[in-house]
Amino acid sequence: MSSLPQEQMAEVRAIFKAFLKRRNLRQTSERAAILDAVYATGDHVDADELYLRLRQNDQQVSRATVYNTLELLLECDLIVRHQFGKNQAKFERAYSYWQHDHLICLDCNELFEFCDPRLQGVQEMVADIYGFEVTHHSLNLYGHCQREACPNRPEEEASPQP
Amino acid sequence: MSSLPQEQMAEVRAIFKAFLKRRNLRQTSERAAILDAVYATGDHVDADELYLRLRQNDQQVSRATVYNTLELLLECDLIVRHQFGKNQAKFERAYSYWQHDHLICLDCNELFEFCDPRLQGVQEMVADIYGFEVTHHSLNLYGHCQREACPNRPEEEASPQP
DNA sequence: ATAACTGCAAAACATTTGCATACAG
DNA sequence: CTGTATGCAAATGTTTTGCAGTTAT
Numbered sequence: 041m042s043s044l045p046q047e048q049m050a051e052v053r054a055i056f057k058a059f060l061k062r063r064n065l066r067q068t069s070e071r072a073a074i075l076d077a078v079y080a081t082g083d084h085v086d087a088d089e090l091y092l093r094l095r096q097n098d099q100q101v102s103r104a105t106v107y108n109t110l111e112l113l114l115e116c117d118l119i120v121r122h123q124f125g126k127n128q129a130k131f132e133r134a135y136s137y138w139q140h141d142h143l144i145c146l147d148c149n150e151l152f153e154f155c156d157p158r159l160q161g162v163q164e165m166v167a168d169i170y171g172f173e174v175t176h177h178s179l180n181l182y183g184h185c186q187r188e189a190c191p192n193r194p195e196e197e198a199s200p201q202p
Numbered sequence: 203m204s205s206l207p208q209e210q211m212a213e214v215r216a217i218f219k220a221f222l223k224r225r226n227l228r229q230t231s232e233r234a235a236i237l238d239a240v241y242a243t244g245d246h247v248d249a250d251e252l253y254l255r256l257r258q259n260d261q262q263v264s265r266a267t268v269y270n271t272l273e274l275l276l277e278c279d280l281i282v283r284h285q286f287g288k289n290q291a292k293f294e295r296a297y298s299y300w301q302h303d304h305l306i307c308l309d310c311n312e313l314f315e316f317c318d319p320r321l322q323g324v325q326e327m328v329a330d331i332y333g334f335e336v337t338h339h340s341l342n343l344y345g346h347c348q349r350e351a352c353p354n355r356p357e358e359e360a361s362p363q364p
Numbered sequence: 365a366t367a368a369c370t371g372c373a374a375a376a377c378a379t380t381t382g383c384a385t386a387c388a389g
Numbered sequence: 390c391t392g393t394a395t396g397c398a399a400a401t402g403t404t405t406t407g408c409a410g411t412t413a414t
Contacts, residue, residue, distance in 0.1 A: 066368060066413050087404080102371040107404065123285050126379085128403060143332055152332055156324045166316050166343060170305055174345035181328055183336035228388050228393060250378080264396040269379065288404085290378055 043080055044136065052079060052118060052135050059116035073099045074109040078119055084130040084151060124151075124180065141178075145185040152185075205242055206298065214241060214280060214297050221278035235261045236271040240281055246292040246313060286313075286342065303340075307347040309354035314347075 044052065056075050060067055077090050077099075085093075091106045110131060113119040122130045124144060141159070143152040159179065167174040184190075206214065218237050222229055239252050239261075247255075253268045272293060275281040284292045286306060303321070305314040321341065329336040346352075 064368090068369065068413075070370070088402095100371090103403095104372080104405080105370060108369085121288075123288055126285060126291055129288055143328060143334060143336075145334070146337070152334075154328050154332070156327065158320045158324050162318045162320050163343060165318065166305060167345065170314055170316070171348045172305060172307070172314075172343070172345045173348075174305075174343045175308070176345075177341065177343045179324075179339065179341045181325060181334070181336045181339045183329065183334045183338075186333045186335070226393095230388075230394065232395070248378090262396090265378095266380075266397080267395060270394085 043082060044133075048136055049076075049079060052133075055135070056113070056116060056118060059112070065112070070099075070101050070105050071109050071112070073101065074106055075113060075118065078110075078113065078131060079133050079135075084122065084132050086128045086130050088128070090131075122178065141180065143181045143183070145187075145190060146182055147184055148187075148190045150185060150187070150190070205244060206295075210298055211238075211241060214295075217297070218275070218278060218280060221274070227274070232261075232263050232267050233271050233274070235263065236268055237275060237280065240272075240275065240293060241295050241297075246284065246294050248290045248292050250290070252293075284340065303342065305343045305345070307349075307352060308344055309346055310349070310352040312347060312349070312352070 043049075053072070053075065056071070057067060059065075060071070073094055074090065077094055078085065081093075087103070087106050087110060090110075091101065091103050094101050094106070110119065110121075113131075114121060118133065118135055119131050120134045122132065122142065124130060124142070138155060140153040140155045143154055144150070145152075159177070163174050163177055166172070205211075215234070215237065218233070219229060221227075222233070235256055236252065239256055239259075240247065243255075249265070249268050249272060252272075253263065253265050256263050256268070272281065272283075275293075276283060280295065280297055281293050282296045284294065284304070286292060286304070300317060302315040302317045305316055306312070307314075321339070325336050325339055328334070346354075
């Protein structure tokens with residue numbers, strides 16, 4: 041996931057602008073900066089990471105404003121929030137990005153994204169059975185990746201330890 | 203989900219006892235009481251609920267011990283932990299209970315349990331593709347239930363969404 | 365002008381930790 | 390006896406809140 045091309049980024053800013061207008065909220069440089077910061081990273085970020093990153097880039101913001109603005113961005117569906125384990129919430133941009141689920145390595149905390157069409161079917165069937173209007177879902181698979189770089193990897197047969 | 207029959211409860215206690223012994227941990231009345239308390243409720247409970255419930259029943263425990271013991275119960279797979287939204291973790295007994303996922307009403311916070319065999323397939327396929335050893339998963343569907351008792355229910359006939 | 369926004373620091377909340385005391389093995 | 394578990398209270402980490410001052414509209 042890399043950063044968005046210029047024109048799409050312009051589109052995203054326009055969406056946020058329109059949302060603020062519709063809600064009679066103000067456009068501030070802080071809000072704009074926070075939107076840009078989330079979209080500038082291709083990764084999953086938490087509120088504090090954003091706060092620090094903005095600070096480093098001369099953007100004067102407070103944590104409170106970061107949290108507030110993330111709430112707004114959630115409301116206009118420009119970002120999504122994930123709760124992995126009991127850690128802080130992670131945010132990810134949602135515009136023009138595929139709907140996906142996550143695979144999490146318990147050893148190195150690495151995140152992988154995947155999508156399986158069968159989930160759509162599961163969601164529809166459950167909604168039908170329970171008389172629910174399902175708005176969204178969260179599926180996380182936890183386990184152990186087999187990458188070389190992964191610590192705590194169960195060593196293969198011949199791996200002498202120093 | 204009602205409470206377990208006597209003999210199964212005895213089995214559960216035996217499992218915990220064996221686990222403690224294997225790990226050279228002590229058997230204390232607090233630990234026993236906490237195990238019983240989780241299994242006594244058929245519902246999802248959080249640590250503080252358990253703490254308060256034990257207190258009410260003359261069981262002298264501290265929050266720290268509740269948290270510690272829940273950790274032990276997780277390690278021996280007698281309970282599972284769920285993270286719904288950003289709230290505190292919820293715990294649920296795991297012995298002799300079907301593996302299931304959750305459907306959560308965003309209006310009344312009611313929890314429903316379901317199971318769809320397709321998930322097994324999804325899990326296996328993703329594990330295969332990514333070279334992962336998947337140990338467990340967490341699938342939550344969020345939406346709006348249609349129950350009479352549910353607050354925030356869209357009133358009257360179905361209103362079309364903009 | 366004026367109502368909304370910001371930053372700060374304090375509050376809230378769930379969970380963890382340090383340490384003196386109690387008690388299981 | 391001995392080391393582990395406990396209870397308490399204080400510490401932690403994340404998120405929210407109250408308020409005085411600032412700013413977009």
